[in-house]
Amino acid sequence: xxxxxxxxxxxxxxxxxxxxxxxxxTAEKAIKKQDFATAVSAINSSEGLIADADEKTKSKFYxxxxxxxxxxxxxxxxxxxxxxxxxxxxxxxxxRYSDDAIPLLNTLKDEVNKNxxxxxxxxxxxxxxKAFYVRYTLDKKDTxxxxxxxxxxxxxxxxxxxxxxxxxxxxxxxxxxxEVYGAIDKDSNKKITFNSKEEMNLxxxxxxxxxxxxxxxxxxxxxxxxxxxxxxxxxQKNDEAITLVQELRKQEPDNxxxxxxxxxxxxxxxxxxxxxxxxxxxxxxxxxNPDLYYNIGIVNYNEKxxxxxxxxxxxxxxxxxxxxKGNWMLANTLILKDGDLVTKMNALPMSDVKNYSKYxxxxxxxxxxxxxxxxxxxxxxxxxxxxxxxxxxxxQLEKNDEATALRKVLETLK
Numbered sequence: 001x002x003x004x005x006x007x008x009x010x011x012x013x014x015x016x017x018x019x020x021x022x023x024x025x026t027a028e029k030a031i032k033k034q035d036f037a038t039a040v041s042a043i044n045s046s047e048g049l050i051a052d053a054d055e056k057t058k059s060k061f062y063x064x065x066x067x068x069x070x071x072x073x074x075x076x077x078x079x080x081x082x083x084x085x086x087x088x089x090x091x092x093x094x095x096r097y098s099d100d101a102i103p104l105l106n107t108l109k110d111e112v113n114k115n116x117x118x119x120x121x122x123x124x125x126x127x128x129x130k131a132f133y134v135r136y137t138l139d140k141k142d143t144x145x146x147x148x149x150x151x152x153x154x155x156x157x158x159x160x161x162x163x164x165x166x167x168x169x170x171x172x173x174x175x176x177x178x179e180v181y182g183a184i185d186k187d188s189n190k191k192i193t194f195n196s197k198e199e200m201n202l203x204x205x206x207x208x209x210x211x212x213x214x215x216x217x218x219x220x221x222x223x224x225x226x227x228x229x230x231x232x233x234x235x236q237k238n239d240e241a242i243t244l245v246q247e248l249r250k251q252e253p254d255n256x257x258x259x260x261x262x263x264x265x266x267x268x269x270x271x272x273x274x275x276x277x278x279x280x281x282x283x284x285x286x287x288x289n290p291d292l293y294y295n296i297g298i299v300n301y302n303e304k305x306x307x308x309x310x311x312x313x314x315x316x317x318x319x320x321x322x323x324x325k326g327n328w329m330l331a332n333t334l335i336l337k338d339g340d341l342v343t344k345m346n347a348l349p350m351s352d353v354k355n356y357s358k359y360x361x362x363x364x365x366x367x368x369x370x371x372x373x374x375x376x377x378x379x380x381x382x383x384x385x386x387x388x389x390x391x392x393x394x395x396q397l398e399k400n401d402e403a404t405a406l407r408k409v410l411e412t413l414k
Contacts, residue, residue: 021057023049027064036071043068055092062088063097070108075115078108079137109138116148126156133165143174147220154227163231169224176220183209222257229261233268241265256285260292272303290316290323301333309333317373328377331389334370338363367396384413 023046030039043065050061062085070078082105089095116131129152136145150165181200182193186208194200197214204212225248232241245262252258263278279296286292297312313330316323345359371393378386387410394403 024057024060024064027068031064031067031071034071036068039064039068040072040074055094056096059085059089059092059094059096063101066101066108067104070104070111075108075112075131075134076137079134082108083137105138109135112138116145120152125152126158126161129153129156129158129161129165143169143172144176146172147174147176150224150227154231157234159231159235163228166224166228166231170228174220174224176217178217180215180217181212182215183212186210222255225252225255225258226261229265233265238265238269254285256282259285267299272299275299288319290319290326293319294323294326294329297329297333301329304336306333306336322380324380325377327373327380328386331370331374331377334366334373335389337366341366364397367393371397382413384410387413 023042027039027042027046030036030042043061046061050058053061062081066078066081066085068078069075069081082101085101086098089098112131112135116128116135119125119128119131129149132145132152133149136142136149146165146169150162150169153159153162153165179197180193181195181197182191183200183204184190185192192209194203200212200214203209225245229241229245229248232238232244242262242265245258245265249255249258249262259278259282263275263282266272266274266278276296276299279292279299283289283292283296293312293316297309297316300306300309300312310330310333313326313333317326317330320326341359341363345356348356348359374386374390374393378390387406391403391406391410394400394406
């Protein structure tokens with residue numbers, strides 16, 4: 001009885017082995033004829049039988065599977081098959097098909113890459129992201145393709161996919177830092193960048209360039225972390241976003257960008273006190289950064305915290321007197337104080353000449369304070385708004401000639 005059972009089991013293994021080989025032969029013939037649909041069908045039929053196959057059959061299965069799915073334009077499945085082949089043969093120590101697979105894989109890389117760029121040029125960013133991700137899976141040393149895939153997924157607002165790709169970049173420790181080869185063009189005195197060190201060295205021999213240099217491009221690490229948090233906020237997952245950014249800050253306590261990212265989440269959530277507390281922490285870390293003071297000023301301006309807004313806009317301009325919009329926003333903040341003075345004046349009884357004169361003097365002092373910031377804002381970026389406000393200030397200060405001249409300018413801006 002035992003012998004009979006053994007024979008039956010042996011017979012089953014034999015039938016299975018023949019079935020595997022028949023399907024693989026069918027796939028192999030179909031691939032040669034470029035009948036990839038038939039090849040895929042044969043591969044799928046043998047998929048469930050392959051677990052018990054011998055090493056040589058398994059290797060051949062992965063090799064044919066990569067070709068079948070690649071020819072059928074199912075690039076992701078093809079990539080997985082080739083990677084399974086390389087991993088399997090590495091584990092067995094016998095490379096039966098890996099050498100033959102490498103040129104096929106390189107051809108597949110080029111095809112997928114061209115497909116990705118074609119989709120990108122067609123502005124089909126969602127599908128382009130998927131194509132570049134497949135290109136990355138074909139050779140995971142090429143992490144630039146994963147970075148491109150993440151950016152395009154985010155651009156197409158495919159947030160779940162973008163989050164997945166950016167998470168992979170984070171876990172890989174990807175920075176995107178690369179060497180930048182440059183030199184100064186003698187004729188234009190402008191910096192020119194080259195594609196490689198070899199190209200730079202060759203162009204330097206022409207005598208047209210000077211001061212060649214090799215520098216590093218900026219790290220993309222902060223952008224990756226920021227985008228992960230941004231994606232969660234875009235999906236209205238604010239609690240998850242705050243949890244993530246706080247966890248990241250624990251890992252990288254000196255990372256100013258993460259601190260600012262958390263601050264701006266609270267700003268978006270209309271929690272100005274938490275925003276300002278975090279921004280104060282940021283200014284402690286980077287006290288000479290005018291962007292920080294300007295942004296705190298904006299939040300206080302929107303909340304009608306005039307004194308605080310004035311304080312922070314003033315600080316930004318102390319660091320950089322030409323800070324874009326800084327003079328304009330400080331002038332707008334100060335002009336709000338005039339409204340309070342006018343309200344006080346209108347509330348006075350007709351007989352209170354003393355306090356009326358006092359407030360009138362305060363208004364004049366205020367307009368004199370506003371004037372230099374407003375003049376500079378108008379010089380930086382003239383608009384109908386800057387000219388109108390300047391006319392109003394000149395009128396209050398009884399500078400009639402200046403006001404008259406600007407009224408003529410105003411007519412040209414309407």
